[in-house]
Structure formats: structure tokens, C-alpha cells
Amino acid sequence: MRPAGDAIGYYRRLHCFALRCVAPHRSPPAPQFDNAMIITSLLDTDLYKFTMMQVVLHCFPAAQVEYRFRCRTPDVDLVPYVDEIRAEIAGLCELRFSDEELDYLRRLRFIKSDFIDFLSLYQLREKYIDVRPAASGNGEIDIEIRGPWLHTILFEIPVLSIVNEVYFRNTQRVPDYTEGRARLADKMYMLGGRPEYAECKIADYGTRRRFSKRWHEEVILALKDGLGSQFAGTSNVYYAMKHGLVPLGTMAHEYLQACQALGPRLRDSQVFGFEMWAREYRGDLGIALSDVYGMSAFLRDFDMFFCKLFDGARHDSGDPFDWGERLIAHYEANRCDPKTKTLIFSDSLDIPKVLKLFERFHDRCRLAFGVGTNLTNDLGYVPLQIVIKMVRCNGQPVAKLSDSPGKNMCDDAAYLAYLRQVFEIPPPAAD
Incomplete structure (x- = not known):
């Protein structure tokens, strides 16, 4: 239900503001893609x-x-x-x-x-x-x-x-940038248009599946201008440098997968990976990836030592609501206050799902949301x-x-x- 009175006018003004934030970054109708090389900096990565x-x-x-x-x-x-x-x-x-x-x-x-x-x-x-x-x-x-x-x-x-x-x-x-901008404005409106979501922040995680480099930058600039503090930053190092944003990221699946071959024995490979990470960063970059072997195996290895050592964990497969409930219960069982820990959600998110997760967990832990393809490749075409x-x-x-079998890849x-x-x-x- 939308609020009455002055609040309605406020939300309408906010929606118009979101549209204006997207509009300045429009480019001429043709050419629709640059002829230059796509990757022009080695920082254009996560x-x-x-x-x-x-x-x-x-x-x-x-x-x-x-x-x-x-x-x-x-x-x-x-x-x-x-x-x-x-x-x-x-x-x-x-x-x-x-x-x-x-x-x-x-x-x-x-x-x-x-x-x-x-x-x-x-x-x-x-x-x-x-x-x-x-x-x-x-x-x-x-x-x-x-x-x-x-x-x-x-x-x-x-x-x-x-x-x-x-x-x-x-x-x-001839990409339909008008449709893309309208969809982006709607997302900004959903996120910034209600006071109860003022503390809900998103980050751009969309480099690998972006529609184009040019569109990626337009999205980032619109989010920066339109959402203010609700835009937490980007995983893309080049755009973080170029636009004064916070670069975000810690570890990916390949790191813990490689530890299967590099650690002392297979059963201890996840523990080995976390220990080597902690030895390198000494408490910094303290977000553990939880889904290389599924949540149950992660929780068996993520004991009280790791619960206290790491700042939180990242979800990337399986039911995010179940994952959040299990992780909070695990922290409580290991005498860690979940309100001091960060739960990062990054699996195929769109803004409605972000808001539902925020509603479920916002007063029980620290939250972060990494949104990828739904931000950088949503112009009305089926993304790859x-x-x-x-x-x-x-x-x-x-x-x-992982807890999503379709994501497994081994022959x-x-x-x-x-x-x-x-x-x-x-x-x-x-x-």
C-alpha cells in the first residue's frame, strides 16, 4: 500500500529523480556500440x-x-x-x-x-x-x-x-536503451522510494554478464547519482577507481576448489583454504564463501574459531532464506552475536528479492546485497x-x-x- 498525503508526492518526485539520474548518460542513437576494443584496462574485472x-x-x-x-x-x-x-x-x-x-x-x-x-x-x-x-x-x-x-x-x-x-x-x-533506462529507474524507485528500506544497500556485481561496457558504466553512474548511500559500491575495480566508488570482493569458488589439490588432504581442503586466507589477510577481507560443498559441509567446517575470526559469509546458491536462518542459528550456537556479522547475498538477485531478504533479516544481522545481471543486462533481452x-x-x-546442482561443473x-x-x-x- 502506498502512503497518503505528502508521502505520495515525495515518492513521485523520487521516481522522477531516478529517471533524471539515468537520462544524462544517454548516448546518440548511432552507433549503438563502440568500435574500440571492449576491454581497455586490466582493472576492468572483479x-x-x-x-x-x-x-x-x-x-x-x-x-x-x-x-x-x-x-x-x-x-x-x-x-x-x-x-x-x-x-x-x-x-x-x-x-x-x-x-x-x-x-x-x-x-x-x-x-x-x-x-x-x-x-x-x-x-x-x-x-x-x-x-x-x-x-x-x-x-x-x-x-x-x-x-x-x-x-x-x-x-x-x-x-x-x-x-x-x-x-x-x-x-x-540497435539496443533498446530506453527500455533499459525505464527498468533501471523502476528498480531505483523500489529501493529508494520507501523509508523502511532506507538502510537497504546494493552493490554492482555485474561485470561478467553485462550487456556492454558502455551500458555497465551508465548503470553505475545512475545508481551512484540516484541512490546515494544506498549504492554501496561495485566489484569492478576500474569503475571503482574511475568514479570514486568502494571496490568490493573477497574470494571466489576457484580459490576453495584449487585447495582440493593444494591442501594436505581433501577432507580438510575447505579449512585449509580459510586458514591460508586468514594468514594472508590477518583479519581483513573476512567474508567466507559458503557453497563450494553446500551449506551443511560449510557449517561443519566453519567452527567457533572461524565464526569469530571471519566477519561473515556470502550466499551464492540454494535457498537464500534457509541459508540465512541456518547461518544465524549457527552463529548463536557458537556464541557469536549475529548482529555483529555480515550476511552477503549474491545469487541471481533482483530488487524484489533483495527487499524480501532485507525484510527477513535486517534487524538480525548486518546485510549486503550484490546484484549482477539484473542490473547490467536488463534491457528486455534474454541474458546469456x-x-x-x-x-x-x-x-x-x-x-x-553447491546447493544448486545446475551450477556444478565437472566431467x-x-x-x-x-x-x-x-x-x-x-x-x-x-x-
């Missing part, structure tokens, strides 16, 4: 790539890995764009960090000087990545990344951004559900067994069965 990369440099510099690409969206033909994708990747591999970019990274409190020295010499190498039509001949493409983890970790996010933009600039040559996942480390299969059935046995994870109903 912060957690750098936080993980620093751990790799200090702890696992010799690790060898393999990543593979998958498009989960059915009936998408990417084969006609293989040459274009290769050309963009070739351009990516020409990039180096500028002095300005290195100075920005140096100012982040958790980045160490020797890592900056390493990045000053860093360059991605084409020899580590291969793009080709899939042998199945059904329109799918294979992207394989093989090589030292330290020298391949920065491929994932920009390559996914390249695939997305190449696809959409060929299939949507594409991923690049680590599948091997040091020649050994690695895998994620070694024997290893998956062994992983389930070790972590006491029952097979999904479809098995």
Missing part, C-alpha cells in the same frame, strides 16, 4: 581476482590450472563470433597495468607492495587460452584456459565480458548464462558441489562421487 591472485603469488606460485567455458542458455549459436572473440582476446593480451592503475591498487589497504611489483610486469598471454567451435556442432563454443594459475587467473571476467558484448552487439544492433570455471588444478579434477563422475563421500553430501535427486 576485485576478488586481485585478492585471490595475491594469495596465489604468496602461497601457490607454481600451481597449474585449467578452466573451461560453458553457456547454460539453450539454443544460443556463438560459433559465428569465434573470430571476433579471438580478436578481442588478442587485444586483452596486449594490455599492461598503467602507473595510475598500480598507484590505485597500492592505496588499497590489503594489497602488498611485492604484489604491485609483480603486477607492474604482468601481461596475459594468448598461448594459455584457446577459443574454437565445439566438436558437437550445435552452436556451442569451447574456451579452454590452461597454464600457471598466477598467469591465467585474470582471464575469466574479461573473457566473459567479451563473449557477452560480442554476442549482443551482433544480435541487438555463461560461466568459466576451474576444472583442474595440478592435473587433478576439482569441483564445486569426472568418479571424482564427484568421491567428493560427495568425503564431505558427506548426498547425491541430488536427479542422480
